[in-house]
Amino acid sequence: MRRFLPLLKLAVVAVGIAGAVYWFRFKPVPVLPHPVQRGTMVEEVMGTGTLEARVSTTISPKISGRIETLLADQGDRVSAGDELVRLDNRDLEQQVAIAVANVEAAKAAIERLKADKERAAVVLTQAEKNYQRIEQLAKRDATSQGDLDQSAEGLGVAVADVSRAEAGINEGQKGLVSAQKNLQYQQARLSDTVIVAPFDGMIVKRNREPGDVVVPGSSILTLISTEELWIRAWVDETQMSKLDSGQAGRVVFRSEPEQSYSAEVARLGREADRETREFIVDVRVLELPRNWAVGQRAEAFITVAEPQEVPLVPKSFLVRREGRDGVFVDDNSTATWRAVTLGSDTADAIGIIQGLEVGEVIVKPVSPSGSLADGRKVVIQ
Numbered sequence: 001m002r003r004f005l006p007l008l009k010l011a012v013v014a015v016g017i018a019g020a021v022y023w024f025r026f027k028p029v030p031v032l033p034h035p036v037q038r039g040t041m042v043e044e045v046m047g048t049g050t051l052e053a054r055v056s057t058t059i060s061p062k063i064s065g066r067i068e069t070l071l072a073d074q075g076d077r078v079s080a081g082d083e084l085v086r087l088d089n090r091d092l093e094q095q096v097a098i099a100v101a102n103v104e105a106a107k108a109a110i111e112r113l114k115a116d117k118e119r120a121a122v123v124l125t126q127a128e129k130n131y132q133r134i135e136q137l138a139k140r141d142a143t144s145q146g147d148l149d150q151s152a153e154g155l156g157v158a159v160a161d162v163s164r165a166e167a168g169i170n171e172g173q174k175g176l177v178s179a180q181k182n183l184q185y186q187q188a189r190l191s192d193t194v195i196v197a198p199f200d201g202m203i204v205k206r207n208r209e210p211g212d213v214v215v216p217g218s219s220i221l222t223l224i225s226t227e228e229l230w231i232r233a234w235v236d237e238t239q240m241s242k243l244d245s246g247q248a249g250r251v252v253f254r255s256e257p258e259q260s261y262s263a264e265v266a267r268l269g270r271e272a273d274r275e276t277r278e279f280i281v282d283v284r285v286l287e288l289p290r291n292w293a294v295g296q297r298a299e300a301f302i303t304v305a306e307p308q309e310v311p312l313v314p315k316s317f318l319v320r321r322e323g324r325d326g327v328f329v330d331d332n333s334t335a336t337w338r339a340v341t342l343g344s345d346t347a348d349a350i351g352i353i354q355g356l357e358v359g360e361v362i363v364k365p366v367s368p369s370g371s372l373a374d375g376r377k378v379v380i381q
Contacts, residue, residue: 047233053224117165
């Protein structure tokens with residue numbers, strides 16, 4: 001009997017191990033149930049992009065100068081014509097004053113030349129009368145040839161003086177025009193020291209401070225129009241046929257992932273990126289969060305089909321096998337994998353076009369590391 005005792009113990013151990021293996025392999029798996037319910041599913045096309053302003057401009061000076069005053073800061077709303085920047089204008093004010101003096105001097109010179117012309121005209125009239133008188137006397141031999149020649153010479157000098165006065169007036173008028181043009185130029189330069197807003201909008205960036213020296217083209221402020229802001233969203237080119245201008249949509253900003261803001265398609269891009277095979281869709285934002293910033297990232301969801309009532313399941317219950325999507329259905333406490341046809345989805349749920357009926361119960365292991373197989377017993381927790 002003692003000879004069979006080790007064999008008996010070994011058999012007991014083997015039976016225990018086999019029982020344990022059977023228990024762990026075939027014992028019911030604790031699962032979480034989810035009754036399939038019908039819900040409204042909206043087919044959407046999604047694109048990721050950034051918030052941009054349709055109209056944006058860089059505020060920069062036309063002339064070089066030192067910033068004396070900045071009258072706007074980022075976040076400020078401004079109206080067309082509001083002063084934004086003032087440059088140091090003391091030198092230009094002096095130039096304008098000099099130009100004004102030159103204009104007045106040119107006007108005074110013209111007045112003097114006109115007076116000279118009037119005097120020359122009087123002299124000319126007197127010389128003409130004197131010449132006519134001497135000429136009549138010469139015809140009656142009542143005067144000498146020398147007196148006639150002298151009166152003719154005086155008449156010629158008087159004519160030349162009038163011509164010279166007229167030429168001087170013409171030259172003075174040209175000088176006046178030049179002085180006036182220079183005054184206009186200096187006044188324009190002086191006005192350029194004050195930079196105003198070209199349209200209503202908001203300052204979104206301030207690049208300079210008082211005391212900075214700026215040159216034409218350098219950026220001082222960035223101004224955008226808040227009349228139209230949109231998401232420049234990159235969308236896969238395979239979705240192009242579904243999109244059109246005017247389609248309704250929604251925008252989800254990264255700063256508020258649980259909140260959606262109404263939007264609509266403003267326009268479609270006509271060039272796709274040759275590397276990513278995506279194209280730009282401008283989605284007009286119809287309402288904005290309390291805090292927003294140009295350039296912030298967001299997802300645009302564009303509605304491309306009418307809402308449908310379909311069975312909905314959480315995405316966490318999907319199990320992909322052999323390249324097909326499916327779920328495990330609770331069939332009398334036994335897990336049965338069933339292939340399904342997926343429809344459109346939201347962040348957490350997905351619509352089932354075919355393969356499930358409302359009221360059926362789908363399951364997944366309670367443990368994240370657990371797994372199910374066809375025919376495996378399950379116990380609902």
